[in-house]
Amino acid sequence: MCTELFIISQPAIPCKAVRDVKMASKMNPRQWQRLRALVIDLAARFLNTQDRYEHQDPEMVRLFYQAIHATWPEVAAKYPNSWVLVWYLKIYLLKRVYRKRWSDKVARERASSQARQQPSRLRTKSTNRSFRQIDTGASQACVAMRTRRRTTAYDRLASPSGPEIRASPAMYCSSVTLSQNSGSPSSPASAHSHSVVPVQSSRAVFRFLDSMSPSLVKLVPDFRSAGIYDQSHLEDFFTWPEKAQRNFLLKTLTGKINALELGAMLIALNSRRHG
Structure with a gap:
Protein backbone atom coordinates (compact mmCIF):
# COMPACT_ATOMS: atom_id res chain seq x y z
CA MET A 1 0.00 0.00 0.00
CA CYS A 2 1.45 3.38 -0.98
CA THR A 3 1.64 6.09 1.64
CA GLU A 4 1.94 9.86 1.15
CA LEU A 5 4.62 10.19 3.87
CA PHE A 6 8.12 9.87 2.42
CA ILE A 7 11.47 11.08 3.72
CA ILE A 8 13.11 14.05 1.96
CA SER A 9 16.82 14.05 2.72
CA GLN A 10 18.80 17.21 3.28
CA PRO A 11 20.57 18.62 0.18
CA ALA A 12 24.35 18.44 0.10
CA ILE A 13 24.72 22.17 -0.62
CA PRO A 14 23.31 24.52 2.08
CA CYS A 15 20.46 26.73 0.98
CA LYS A 16 21.28 30.45 1.02
CA ALA A 17 17.90 31.89 -0.02
CA VAL A 18 14.25 31.24 0.74
CA ARG A 19 13.70 30.12 -2.84
CA ASP A 20 16.36 27.40 -2.43
CA VAL A 21 14.73 26.09 0.74
CA LYS A 22 11.30 26.01 -0.91
CA MET A 23 12.60 24.08 -3.92
CA ALA A 24 14.54 21.59 -1.77
CA SER A 25 11.54 20.96 0.52
CA LYS A 26 9.35 19.94 -2.46
CA MET A 27 6.30 21.47 -0.76
CA ASN A 28 3.29 22.68 -2.66
CA PRO A 29 2.37 26.39 -2.29
CA ARG A 30 -0.27 25.70 0.35
CA GLN A 31 2.10 23.70 2.57
CA TRP A 32 4.85 26.29 2.15
CA GLN A 33 2.55 29.14 3.20
CA ARG A 34 1.56 27.15 6.29
CA LEU A 35 5.21 26.57 7.17
CA ARG A 36 6.06 30.27 6.75
CA ALA A 37 3.10 31.37 8.87
CA LEU A 38 4.03 28.96 11.68
CA VAL A 39 7.68 30.00 11.72
CA ILE A 40 6.91 33.74 11.72
CA ASP A 41 4.23 33.44 14.42
CA LEU A 42 6.18 31.19 16.82
CA ALA A 43 9.48 33.03 16.27
CA ALA A 44 7.81 36.22 17.49
CA ARG A 45 6.61 34.38 20.62
CA PHE A 46 9.73 32.42 21.59
CA LEU A 47 12.77 34.00 19.92
CA ASN A 48 14.49 37.37 19.63
CA THR A 49 13.68 38.29 16.05
CA GLN A 50 16.28 41.07 16.07
CA ASP A 51 19.21 38.68 16.47
CA ARG A 52 20.78 35.85 14.45
CA TYR A 53 19.91 32.18 14.87
CA GLU A 54 23.32 31.42 16.39
CA HIS A 55 22.76 34.00 19.19
CA GLN A 56 19.38 32.69 20.34
CA ASP A 57 18.72 31.15 23.76
CA PRO A 58 18.97 27.34 23.34
CA GLU A 59 16.05 26.74 25.69
CA MET A 60 13.80 29.09 23.71
CA VAL A 61 14.91 27.46 20.44
CA ARG A 62 13.96 24.06 21.88
CA LEU A 63 10.53 25.38 22.84
CA PHE A 64 10.15 26.84 19.34
CA TYR A 65 10.77 23.48 17.64
CA GLN A 66 8.57 21.72 20.18
CA ALA A 67 5.67 24.05 19.36
CA ILE A 68 6.19 23.54 15.59
CA HIS A 69 6.22 19.74 15.90
CA ALA A 70 3.16 19.76 18.17
CA THR A 71 1.24 21.83 15.62
CA TRP A 72 2.51 20.05 12.50
CA PRO A 73 4.10 16.65 13.38
CA GLU A 74 4.49 15.65 9.72
CA VAL A 75 7.41 18.08 9.39
CA ALA A 76 9.54 16.15 11.88
CA ALA A 77 8.60 12.83 10.27
CA LYS A 78 9.19 13.96 6.68
CA TYR A 79 12.40 16.00 7.05
CA PRO A 80 15.27 14.46 9.06
CA ASN A 81 16.39 16.75 11.90
CA SER A 82 13.72 19.22 10.67
CA TRP A 83 16.30 20.71 8.31
CA VAL A 84 13.70 22.69 6.37
CA LEU A 85 12.71 24.51 9.58
CA VAL A 86 16.32 25.20 10.58
CA TRP A 87 17.33 26.63 7.21
CA TYR A 88 14.25 28.75 6.75
CA LEU A 89 14.48 30.09 10.33
CA LYS A 90 18.15 31.03 9.85
CA ILE A 91 17.40 32.93 6.64
CA TYR A 92 14.34 34.63 8.17
CA LEU A 93 16.23 35.86 11.26
CA LEU A 94 19.19 37.00 9.16
CA LYS A 95 16.90 39.08 6.94
CA ARG A 96 15.34 40.64 10.05
CA VAL A 97 18.82 41.60 11.33
CA TYR A 98 19.82 43.16 8.00
CA ARG A 99 16.52 45.05 7.80
CA LYS A 100 17.04 46.48 11.31
CA ARG A 101 20.61 47.50 10.51
CA TRP A 102 19.41 49.29 7.39
CA SER A 103 16.67 51.15 9.28
CA ASP A 104 19.16 52.16 12.00
CA LYS A 105 21.54 53.43 9.35
CA VAL A 106 18.80 55.49 7.69
CA ALA A 107 17.80 56.93 11.07
CA ARG A 108 21.41 57.91 11.87
CA GLU A 109 21.86 59.56 8.48
CA ARG A 110 18.60 61.47 8.93
CA ALA A 111 19.63 62.66 12.39
CA SER A 112 23.05 63.70 11.07
CA SER A 113 21.41 65.62 8.20
CA GLN A 114 19.11 67.42 10.62
CA ALA A 115 22.08 68.32 12.82
CA ARG A 116 23.92 69.81 9.83
CA GLN A 117 20.86 71.84 8.83
CA GLN A 118 20.43 73.23 12.34
CA PRO A 119 22.95 76.15 12.00
CA SER A 120 21.37 77.30 8.73
CA ARG A 121 17.94 77.27 10.32
CA LEU A 122 19.23 79.33 13.24
CA ARG A 123 20.71 81.87 10.83
CA THR A 124 17.41 82.05 8.95
CA LYS A 125 15.50 82.60 12.20
CA SER A 126 17.87 85.38 13.29
CA THR A 127 17.52 87.10 9.89
CA ASN A 128 13.74 86.93 10.08
CA ARG A 129 13.86 88.31 13.61
CA SER A 130 15.90 91.31 12.47
CA PHE A 131 13.41 92.02 9.68
CA ARG A 132 10.53 91.82 12.13
CA GLN A 133 12.22 94.28 14.48
CA ILE A 134 12.38 96.92 11.71
CA ASP A 135 8.63 97.37 11.62
CA THR A 136 7.97 97.98 15.30
CA GLY A 137 4.51 99.42 14.80
CA ALA A 138 3.29 96.39 12.83
CA SER A 139 4.72 94.03 15.45
CA GLN A 140 2.91 95.80 18.26
CA ALA A 141 -0.36 95.69 16.32
CA CYS A 142 0.03 91.95 15.77
CA VAL A 143 0.75 91.41 19.45
CA ALA A 144 -2.35 93.38 20.46
CA MET A 145 -4.51 91.44 18.02
CA ARG A 146 -3.23 88.11 19.30
CA THR A 147 -3.88 89.21 22.89
CA ARG A 148 -7.47 90.13 22.06
CA ARG A 149 -8.03 86.78 20.36
CA ARG A 150 -6.65 84.86 23.32
CA THR A 151 -8.80 86.87 25.72
CA THR A 152 -11.91 86.21 23.66
CA ALA A 153 -11.14 82.49 23.46
CA TYR A 154 -10.54 82.31 27.21
CA ASP A 155 -13.86 84.06 27.90
CA ARG A 156 -15.68 81.55 25.71
CA LEU A 157 -14.07 78.64 27.53
CA ALA A 158 -14.70 80.15 30.95
CA SER A 159 -18.41 80.80 30.33
CA PRO A 160 -19.91 78.09 28.08
CA SER A 161 -23.40 78.46 26.74
CA GLY A 162 -24.66 75.48 28.74
CA PRO A 163 -23.57 72.34 30.50
CA GLU A 164 -22.31 69.67 28.14
CA ILE A 165 -21.16 66.21 29.17
CA ARG A 166 -19.35 64.06 26.67
CA ALA A 167 -18.41 60.46 27.26
CA SER A 168 -14.84 59.35 26.74
CA PRO A 169 -14.22 57.03 23.76
CA ALA A 170 -12.86 54.48 26.23
CA MET A 171 -16.38 54.15 27.72
CA TYR A 172 -17.60 52.62 24.46
CA CYS A 173 -15.05 49.81 24.34
CA SER A 174 -16.34 46.26 24.02
CA SER A 175 -16.07 45.14 27.66
CA VAL A 176 -18.09 43.91 30.61
CA THR A 177 -17.40 43.79 34.34
Whole structure:
Protein backbone atom coordinates (compact mmCIF):
# COMPACT_ATOMS: atom_id res chain seq x y z
CA MET A 1 0.00 0.00 0.00
CA CYS A 2 1.45 3.38 -0.98
CA THR A 3 1.64 6.09 1.64
CA GLU A 4 1.94 9.86 1.15
CA LEU A 5 4.62 10.19 3.87
CA PHE A 6 8.12 9.87 2.42
CA ILE A 7 11.47 11.08 3.72
CA ILE A 8 13.11 14.05 1.96
CA SER A 9 16.82 14.05 2.72
CA GLN A 10 18.80 17.21 3.28
CA PRO A 11 20.57 18.62 0.18
CA ALA A 12 24.35 18.44 0.10
CA ILE A 13 24.72 22.17 -0.62
CA PRO A 14 23.31 24.52 2.08
CA CYS A 15 20.46 26.73 0.98
CA LYS A 16 21.28 30.45 1.02
CA ALA A 17 17.90 31.89 -0.02
CA VAL A 18 14.25 31.24 0.74
CA ARG A 19 13.70 30.12 -2.84
CA ASP A 20 16.36 27.40 -2.43
CA VAL A 21 14.73 26.09 0.74
CA LYS A 22 11.30 26.01 -0.91
CA MET A 23 12.60 24.08 -3.92
CA ALA A 24 14.54 21.59 -1.77
CA SER A 25 11.54 20.96 0.52
CA LYS A 26 9.35 19.94 -2.46
CA MET A 27 6.30 21.47 -0.76
CA ASN A 28 3.29 22.68 -2.66
CA PRO A 29 2.37 26.39 -2.29
CA ARG A 30 -0.27 25.70 0.35
CA GLN A 31 2.10 23.70 2.57
CA TRP A 32 4.85 26.29 2.15
CA GLN A 33 2.55 29.14 3.20
CA ARG A 34 1.56 27.15 6.29
CA LEU A 35 5.21 26.57 7.17
CA ARG A 36 6.06 30.27 6.75
CA ALA A 37 3.10 31.37 8.87
CA LEU A 38 4.03 28.96 11.68
CA VAL A 39 7.68 30.00 11.72
CA ILE A 40 6.91 33.74 11.72
CA ASP A 41 4.23 33.44 14.42
CA LEU A 42 6.18 31.19 16.82
CA ALA A 43 9.48 33.03 16.27
CA ALA A 44 7.81 36.22 17.49
CA ARG A 45 6.61 34.38 20.62
CA PHE A 46 9.73 32.42 21.59
CA LEU A 47 12.77 34.00 19.92
CA ASN A 48 14.49 37.37 19.63
CA THR A 49 13.68 38.29 16.05
CA GLN A 50 16.28 41.07 16.07
CA ASP A 51 19.21 38.68 16.47
CA ARG A 52 20.78 35.85 14.45
CA TYR A 53 19.91 32.18 14.87
CA GLU A 54 23.32 31.42 16.39
CA HIS A 55 22.76 34.00 19.19
CA GLN A 56 19.38 32.69 20.34
CA ASP A 57 18.72 31.15 23.76
CA PRO A 58 18.97 27.34 23.34
CA GLU A 59 16.05 26.74 25.69
CA MET A 60 13.80 29.09 23.71
CA VAL A 61 14.91 27.46 20.44
CA ARG A 62 13.96 24.06 21.88
CA LEU A 63 10.53 25.38 22.84
CA PHE A 64 10.15 26.84 19.34
CA TYR A 65 10.77 23.48 17.64
CA GLN A 66 8.57 21.72 20.18
CA ALA A 67 5.67 24.05 19.36
CA ILE A 68 6.19 23.54 15.59
CA HIS A 69 6.22 19.74 15.90
CA ALA A 70 3.16 19.76 18.17
CA THR A 71 1.24 21.83 15.62
CA TRP A 72 2.51 20.05 12.50
CA PRO A 73 4.10 16.65 13.38
CA GLU A 74 4.49 15.65 9.72
CA VAL A 75 7.41 18.08 9.39
CA ALA A 76 9.54 16.15 11.88
CA ALA A 77 8.60 12.83 10.27
CA LYS A 78 9.19 13.96 6.68
CA TYR A 79 12.40 16.00 7.05
CA PRO A 80 15.27 14.46 9.06
CA ASN A 81 16.39 16.75 11.90
CA SER A 82 13.72 19.22 10.67
CA TRP A 83 16.30 20.71 8.31
CA VAL A 84 13.70 22.69 6.37
CA LEU A 85 12.71 24.51 9.58
CA VAL A 86 16.32 25.20 10.58
CA TRP A 87 17.33 26.63 7.21
CA TYR A 88 14.25 28.75 6.75
CA LEU A 89 14.48 30.09 10.33
CA LYS A 90 18.15 31.03 9.85
CA ILE A 91 17.40 32.93 6.64
CA TYR A 92 14.34 34.63 8.17
CA LEU A 93 16.23 35.86 11.26
CA LEU A 94 19.19 37.00 9.16
CA LYS A 95 16.90 39.08 6.94
CA ARG A 96 15.34 40.64 10.05
CA VAL A 97 18.82 41.60 11.33
CA TYR A 98 19.82 43.16 8.00
CA ARG A 99 16.52 45.05 7.80
CA LYS A 100 17.04 46.48 11.31
CA ARG A 101 20.61 47.50 10.51
CA TRP A 102 19.41 49.29 7.39
CA SER A 103 16.67 51.15 9.28
CA ASP A 104 19.16 52.16 12.00
CA LYS A 105 21.54 53.43 9.35
CA VAL A 106 18.80 55.49 7.69
CA ALA A 107 17.80 56.93 11.07
CA ARG A 108 21.41 57.91 11.87
CA GLU A 109 21.86 59.56 8.48
CA ARG A 110 18.60 61.47 8.93
CA ALA A 111 19.63 62.66 12.39
CA SER A 112 23.05 63.70 11.07
CA SER A 113 21.41 65.62 8.20
CA GLN A 114 19.11 67.42 10.62
CA ALA A 115 22.08 68.32 12.82
CA ARG A 116 23.92 69.81 9.83
CA GLN A 117 20.86 71.84 8.83
CA GLN A 118 20.43 73.23 12.34
CA PRO A 119 22.95 76.15 12.00
CA SER A 120 21.37 77.30 8.73
CA ARG A 121 17.94 77.27 10.32
CA LEU A 122 19.23 79.33 13.24
CA ARG A 123 20.71 81.87 10.83
CA THR A 124 17.41 82.05 8.95
CA LYS A 125 15.50 82.60 12.20
CA SER A 126 17.87 85.38 13.29
CA THR A 127 17.52 87.10 9.89
CA ASN A 128 13.74 86.93 10.08
CA ARG A 129 13.86 88.31 13.61
CA SER A 130 15.90 91.31 12.47
CA PHE A 131 13.41 92.02 9.68
CA ARG A 132 10.53 91.82 12.13
CA GLN A 133 12.22 94.28 14.48
CA ILE A 134 12.38 96.92 11.71
CA ASP A 135 8.63 97.37 11.62
CA THR A 136 7.97 97.98 15.30
CA GLY A 137 4.51 99.42 14.80
CA ALA A 138 3.29 96.39 12.83
CA SER A 139 4.72 94.03 15.45
CA GLN A 140 2.91 95.80 18.26
CA ALA A 141 -0.36 95.69 16.32
CA CYS A 142 0.03 91.95 15.77
CA VAL A 143 0.75 91.41 19.45
CA ALA A 144 -2.35 93.38 20.46
CA MET A 145 -4.51 91.44 18.02
CA ARG A 146 -3.23 88.11 19.30
CA THR A 147 -3.88 89.21 22.89
CA ARG A 148 -7.47 90.13 22.06
CA ARG A 149 -8.03 86.78 20.36
CA ARG A 150 -6.65 84.86 23.32
CA THR A 151 -8.80 86.87 25.72
CA THR A 152 -11.91 86.21 23.66
CA ALA A 153 -11.14 82.49 23.46
CA TYR A 154 -10.54 82.31 27.21
CA ASP A 155 -13.86 84.06 27.90
CA ARG A 156 -15.68 81.55 25.71
CA LEU A 157 -14.07 78.64 27.53
CA ALA A 158 -14.70 80.15 30.95
CA SER A 159 -18.41 80.80 30.33
CA PRO A 160 -19.91 78.09 28.08
CA SER A 161 -23.40 78.46 26.74
CA GLY A 162 -24.66 75.48 28.74
CA PRO A 163 -23.57 72.34 30.50
CA GLU A 164 -22.31 69.67 28.14
CA ILE A 165 -21.16 66.21 29.17
CA ARG A 166 -19.35 64.06 26.67
CA ALA A 167 -18.41 60.46 27.26
CA SER A 168 -14.84 59.35 26.74
CA PRO A 169 -14.22 57.03 23.76
CA ALA A 170 -12.86 54.48 26.23
CA MET A 171 -16.38 54.15 27.72
CA TYR A 172 -17.60 52.62 24.46
CA CYS A 173 -15.05 49.81 24.34
CA SER A 174 -16.34 46.26 24.02
CA SER A 175 -16.07 45.14 27.66
CA VAL A 176 -18.09 43.91 30.61
CA THR A 177 -17.40 43.79 34.34
CA LEU A 178 -16.72 40.61 36.26
CA SER A 179 -19.95 41.00 38.21
CA GLN A 180 -21.92 41.07 34.96
CA ASN A 181 -20.19 37.89 33.77
CA SER A 182 -20.94 36.02 36.98
CA GLY A 183 -24.51 37.33 37.11
CA SER A 184 -24.36 38.11 40.87
CA PRO A 185 -24.90 41.60 42.32
CA SER A 186 -21.89 43.34 43.81
CA SER A 187 -21.16 46.51 45.68
CA PRO A 188 -19.66 49.58 43.95
CA ALA A 189 -16.37 48.99 45.78
CA SER A 190 -16.04 45.42 44.52
CA ALA A 191 -17.01 46.46 40.96
CA HIS A 192 -14.34 49.13 41.08
CA SER A 193 -11.67 46.75 42.39
CA HIS A 194 -12.35 44.12 39.71
CA SER A 195 -12.01 46.65 36.87
CA VAL A 196 -13.08 45.61 33.34
CA VAL A 197 -12.81 42.27 31.55
CA PRO A 198 -12.67 42.22 27.71
CA VAL A 199 -15.41 40.10 26.19
CA GLN A 200 -12.97 38.12 24.05
CA SER A 201 -10.80 36.99 26.99
CA SER A 202 -11.34 33.95 29.20
CA ARG A 203 -12.38 34.04 32.83
CA ALA A 204 -9.44 31.79 33.70
CA VAL A 205 -6.91 34.38 32.47
CA PHE A 206 -8.73 37.15 34.32
CA ARG A 207 -8.94 35.17 37.58
CA PHE A 208 -5.25 34.25 37.40
CA LEU A 209 -4.17 37.89 36.93
CA ASP A 210 -6.64 39.16 39.51
CA SER A 211 -5.39 36.66 42.13
CA MET A 212 -2.03 38.45 42.40
CA SER A 213 -1.20 41.20 44.83
CA PRO A 214 -1.28 43.78 43.37
CA SER A 215 -3.91 42.76 40.81
CA LEU A 216 -2.60 42.62 37.21
CA VAL A 217 -5.87 42.47 35.28
CA LYS A 218 -4.55 45.30 33.14
CA LEU A 219 -2.40 42.67 31.38
CA VAL A 220 -5.38 40.70 29.98
CA PRO A 221 -5.03 42.30 26.49
CA ASP A 222 -1.26 41.60 26.52
CA PHE A 223 -1.81 37.93 27.39
CA ARG A 224 -4.43 37.70 24.64
CA SER A 225 -2.14 39.27 22.03
CA ALA A 226 0.60 36.81 23.07
CA GLY A 227 -1.74 33.84 22.43
CA ILE A 228 -2.86 33.08 26.02
CA TYR A 229 -6.60 33.67 25.95
CA ASP A 230 -8.29 30.57 27.39
CA GLN A 231 -7.91 27.84 30.03
CA SER A 232 -5.94 25.41 27.83
CA HIS A 233 -3.35 27.99 26.75
CA LEU A 234 -2.96 29.14 30.35
CA GLU A 235 -2.38 25.56 31.57
CA ASP A 236 0.27 25.10 28.84
CA PHE A 237 1.95 28.30 30.01
CA PHE A 238 2.08 26.96 33.59
CA THR A 239 4.07 23.90 32.40
CA TRP A 240 6.90 25.98 30.91
CA PRO A 241 10.30 26.00 32.65
CA GLU A 242 10.96 28.90 34.99
CA LYS A 243 13.59 30.42 32.69
CA ALA A 244 11.27 30.27 29.68
CA GLN A 245 8.46 31.94 31.62
CA ARG A 246 10.79 34.72 32.82
CA ASN A 247 12.10 35.38 29.30
CA PHE A 248 8.54 35.43 27.94
CA LEU A 249 7.43 37.97 30.58
CA LEU A 250 10.45 40.21 30.05
CA LYS A 251 9.96 40.17 26.29
CA THR A 252 6.17 40.58 26.24
CA LEU A 253 5.58 42.94 29.17
CA THR A 254 8.63 45.22 29.01
CA GLY A 255 7.61 48.75 30.04
CA LYS A 256 4.12 47.64 31.11
CA ILE A 257 4.83 46.33 34.62
CA ASN A 258 7.23 47.41 37.35
CA ALA A 259 9.57 45.28 39.45
CA LEU A 260 6.95 44.68 42.16
CA GLU A 261 4.37 43.45 39.65
CA LEU A 262 6.96 41.23 37.92
CA GLY A 263 7.84 39.67 41.27
CA ALA A 264 4.17 38.99 42.02
CA MET A 265 3.80 37.35 38.61
CA LEU A 266 6.85 35.09 39.12
CA ILE A 267 5.68 34.08 42.62
CA ALA A 268 2.24 33.15 41.27
CA LEU A 269 3.76 31.11 38.43
CA ASN A 270 6.12 29.33 40.85
CA SER A 271 3.22 28.38 43.12
CA ARG A 272 1.25 27.06 40.13
CA ARG A 273 4.29 25.08 38.98
CA HIS A 274 4.87 23.38 42.35
CA GLY A 275 1.19 23.21 43.28
